[in-house]
Amino acid sequence: MIAEIGHFAVILAFCLSLVLAIVPLIGTLLKQELWIAMGKPLAVGQFGFLLIAFIALGYCFATDDFSVAYVAQNSNSLLPLPYKISAIWGAHEGSFLLWCLMTAGWTLAVAIFSQSLPRYLVARVLSILGLCSVGFLAFLLFTSNPFKRLLPHAPIDGRDLNPLLQDFGLIIHPPMLYMGYVGFSVVFAFAIAALLGGRLDAAWARWSRPWTTIAWSFLTVGIALGSWWAYYELGWGGWWFWDPVENASFMPWLMGTALIHSLAVTEKRGVFKSWTVFLAIATFSLSLLGAFLVRSGVLTSVHAFATDPARGVFILAFLLLVVGGSLLLYALRAPAVQSSTQFSLWSRETLLLLNNIVLTIATALILVGTLYPLLAEALSGSKLSVGPPYFNQFFPWLMVTLALLLGIGITINWKQSRMLQLFSYLRWALLGALLLGSVLSVWHTQGWLLPVWVGLVVVLWIVLSVLTDVLRKLRNQSSTWQGLRKLTLSYYGMHLGHIGFAVCILGVVLTSFYSEERDLRMAPGDQLQLSGLTFTFMGTQRVKGPNFEADQGEIKVTTLEGGHVTTLHPQKRRYEVQRSMMTEAAIDPGLTRDLYVALGEPLGDGAWAVRIHYKAFVRCIWLGALIMALGGILAVLDKRYRRRRVVVARTEQTSETAYSHA
Amino acid sequence: MKRLKLFIPLLVFLLLAGFLYQALYQNPRTLPSALLNKPFPVFSLPGLGENQKTLDASLLKGEVTLVNVWATWCPSCHVEHPFLLRLAQQQGVRIVGINYKDDTQQAKQWLAKLGNPYQATVVDASGDLGIELGVYGAPETYVVDRQGVIRYKHIGVIDERVWQESLQPIVSQLQGKGGPS
Known part of the structure; x- marks a missing residue:
């Protein structure tokens, strides 16, 4: 019933x-x-x-x-x-x-x-x-x-x-992700409404911005949760696989990031109008494409749902209607919303344009990598597959470019800026990043590594240029506290978002190069020394969960001197109904490192294949994402999105006449 | 001219939609008819063992075999691996691995640490054998009969359900025919 x-x-x-x-x-x-x-x-x-x-x-x-x-x-x-x-x-x-x-x-x-x-x-x-x-x-x-x-x-x-x-991560991961995907439908609807009405101005951009930013924040958290879940649940410590379905969520995120920046330019300076509309359409279209890829079964993935060509055809028809229709509308109506304002080469507009170009290239390359197996098959009949090596070849460099542009972009003036003045603002940040980055990168026992150096310099560059910008804003204030209070929430949101990006890069770089892992056979009493810690395998015992049985291992972690650090209990679970085995890793989390232990296979006589990871700074990846999302939320809470209400109400009469005439 | 440029995104999208439509019907989960009931492609490639002995298609003759395409970079393979181990160890299914476009060193470590369900593993570092087979993406599994003829192909992870519902019936049927060799 x-x-x-x-x-x-x-x-x-x-x-x-x-x-x-x-x-x-x-x-x-x-x-x-x-x-x-x-x-x-x-x-x-x-x-x-x-x-x-x-x-x-x-x-x-x-x-x-x-x-x-x-x-x-x-x-x-x-x-x-x-x-x-x-x-x-x-x-x-x-x-x-x-x-x-x-x-x-x-x-x-x-x-x-x-x-x-x-x-x-x-x-x-x-x-x-x-x-x-x-x-x-x-x-x-x-x-x-x-x-x-x-x-x-x-x-x-x-x-x-x-x-x-x-698993807990899976309770909240899909809702967050969908909030993001679906949330982009709002800015999409705003864009289509603007094309229909023929009016696209600063007010339009201001109305669209909070919706876009909040959807983007949800998507950021959703992706981070997915990555975190894969890390602890799949049992082998990976946090990003360039899996088609991950890409399907990452592409709208990248486009959404570009859209947030382009909306800022459209609001403040009235330029990039038609580009902004295009990005709004593209972001939502990529969300829908993601839904198609996951739910139609054209791609093989750990995430893929049960496949059914009828569903694929249905979503494709819907895509054709929504995306095709809106792109057609865009092609016909975009000339009506062309912008006329000029800006010079050295201006924030240019920098944000470059930001958009980098993000769009990244999205396009990921799209190609994701669909390549399908395209190759359709074109030549041969079947090929693209693995992480393809994505890792270009993506880090695009992000480094983006980070370098970021430092200049937040400092430079709108409309026009003098290069010399810009340099004098940023020279300390630049110098500091290079020096400090070099010092920190030789610190580690593994010796100097070029990618780590690049990563640290880039991270410091972002952080120091953000600090420079805040200090510059405070320069003419009577007191620091007064100055800090005068700055708007959206200003803090912007900088917080950028710091989050830096923290995320830090996590990715350090985890990729400073993590250590060992896979070995361990009998009860066996010890392993890794990254300055001693891991002692104490053996396993049977435990029973509500719908599974498990072999639970016990691993004591101590410092080399013998001081207690933690005791970890990884499990190998056997779920009765689906008759499947699951590896439940045990993790001792920390900001600078995770200790990650998983059980492999039993090797007889109480011995097990054990995987022990020392994951350096891995939490920074998700922490960075959370900081980014928090930045987005702060920006949305800014008074400026509510203050206009009175003004708008007064001008509504006139603007509505404008609308009905359009 | 400038107005025409605005149509480019639409054209790109329509092209893409066309490909996607076609992709729906080249269902990757069913074997292209060209290879079904044909002998396994001829190959001669190094094995993953210590001596890297060269392996060829004769490896697949004489017994019903699952040929499993895997790689260390493939997350689904991690998911599938424990089940393959169980098949090999508890049910005595003969499994031959194809290590597809992978780092050989990492592949060896993987087998050393996670256990080795494979009777033998063929190293296909360049992916040539994969192309001949029409490998769509790892993991993939082929059922090959005693004569070395491909009888079935499964794309994606094998778990208890897939095994019970699609693979085991075929394997049992093939094993039943012709008696023990």
């Missing part, structure tokens, strides 16, 4: 989204105020019904209703309750319901928080978001219904959630 209520709620939401996609938009053309005003209640209704559906599915999981096919495939009566709940998004159908719920959530947020915007614009934005919902919900209803029943032969018990997904 509950499942049918859920199914019915999805159908109702689908009907509401159809009305939402059509009525407010037509209202703006026919100037029907009532039609325009329908956007908000429709958004509320759509979200409400999807929430009901989502709760209904959760209820089916919580009560072990195995007559629902999706529940039977992804749950089991022995599964702990938190995992029963997260199993809602543990496979294709349910995760897509979550995706739809989030689209509706963003639509609702736009309807609520855009009271101060011109009504014509909001109506168009809501209709475009409604159109996206129509596509998503149709896909859910016609190809991936999570409420399908297995009647009359309902199984006694379920097949259990994939053990890889029975």
Whole structure:
């Protein structure tokens, strides 16, 4: 009964989204105020019904209703309750319901928080978001219904959630990621509305910025969580694999990063307008492409959901409509939003343009690497595959370029800057980065390594140029505290984001070059010395979990002098229902290093293959991502995005006339 | 001219969409008919063992064999590995590995530390054998019968479910035919 209520709620939401996609938009053309005003209640209704559906599915999981096919495939009566709940998004159908719920959530947020915007614009934005919902919900209803029943032969018990997904990281990773993916639909809708209305100005960019930044922050956290999960759950200490599905999330992130910067230029200087619109379309398109790659099964990956060509065809048709349609609209309407302002070669505009170029090249190369196997097969019939070596060849250098540009970009003036003056601002940062970087890179016992040197110099360069810029802002203030208080939240957000980027680079570089690992056979009592620590294997014992049995090892870690550091308990789990083995690594986390121990195979007589890693600074990778996301949130909280309300309300009359004339 | 440039993204996208559409139907999970029921491609490549003895297609004759394409850079292979070990050790399935476009040293370490489910491992560092086989990406597994003829191909990770549902029936059927050799 509950499942049918859920199914019915999805159908109702689908009907509401159809009305939402059509009525407010037509209202703006026919100037029907009532039609325009329908956007908000429709958004509320759509979200409400999807929430009901989502709760209904959760209820089916919580009560072990195995007559629902999706529940039977992804749950089991022995599964702990938190995992029963997260199993809602543990496979294709349910995760897509979550995706739809989030689209509706963003639509609702736009309807609520855009009271101060011109009504014509909001109506168009809501209709475009409604159109996206129509596509998503149709896909859910016609190809991936999570409420399908297995009647009359309902199984006694379920097949259990994939053990890889029975984990805390997986409870929050998909929701964060989807918030990011789907969140980009808002700026996409703003861009399309601007193309339709023919008006694209500083105000438009200001309205779009917080939506883009917050979606970007979610995506940042989502990707970081995914990387963290892979690190501890796959049991061999890797944190990024250039896996097609990782790339699918990374490409919208890179484009979104470019978009954030380009929106800043469009708002402050009124240039790059058509480029910004293009980026907004591209970012959301890449999110959709990601959905296609994951859910259609064209690529092989650890992440890939069950494959079904019918789903692929459906998403592709939707892509063709949304992306093809918006690019066509872009080609036809972009000349109407061309910018006219000029800027000189040495200006922040140029630097941000370079930033966009680097990020776009990175995205394009990753796209090629991800799709190359498909393209090669279509072109020549030969089957090839591209591994991490391809990506590692170009990506670090692009990021180094980006980091070098960053230091100049935050210091240089808008419109025009003198090179000499710029140099005098930045010379200490440059000198400091080179000197300090050189000193620190020879410090380590492994000796001097070129990539580490480059990495450290680049990281210091970012940090020191950020400091330089803050100090320069304080120069003319009576006191430092006064000066710091005067700086805006979005200014702090920007710098925090950049520091996060630096911390992330630091983590990536140091972890790649200073980590040590050993794989060895260890019998009880055996010792290993690694990175100044002694690891002693004490043996294993049997332990029982709620739905698994495990061999749990005990490894004592001490300093060389014998001082206690920690005791680690890695497990080798055997999940009964799916009959699969899982390696559960034991990690002693720390800011400067992780101690990471995993059990391999039993080798008889109580001995085990044991993998011991010393991961230098690996936490900095995710810490950096979190700092970046925090920077984004700070920027969104800035008063400037709310202050305009009064002004806008007063000018609404005029701008609306402008809209209806456009 | 400038206006025409604005159509470039659209054209690129349409081209891409065309490829993606085609890709949907060249379903990588089914073997291209060209290789199904054909003898395993002829090769002569070094093995991963200590003496790097050259191996060739005769390795696959005489017994029903799973040929598993793997590499240390492939995350899915890490996932699959423990199951392959169990197949080899507990069920006595004969598995031959193809170490595909990999660092030989790392591959050796991998087998030393994680256990070796392979009767023998062929080193395909250049990926030539992979191209002949039409390897789409690691891991991939071929079922080869006693005569060295490819009978089935599976792309992606083998786990209990895949083994029970698709591979084991074929292997048992092939083993049943012709009796023990």
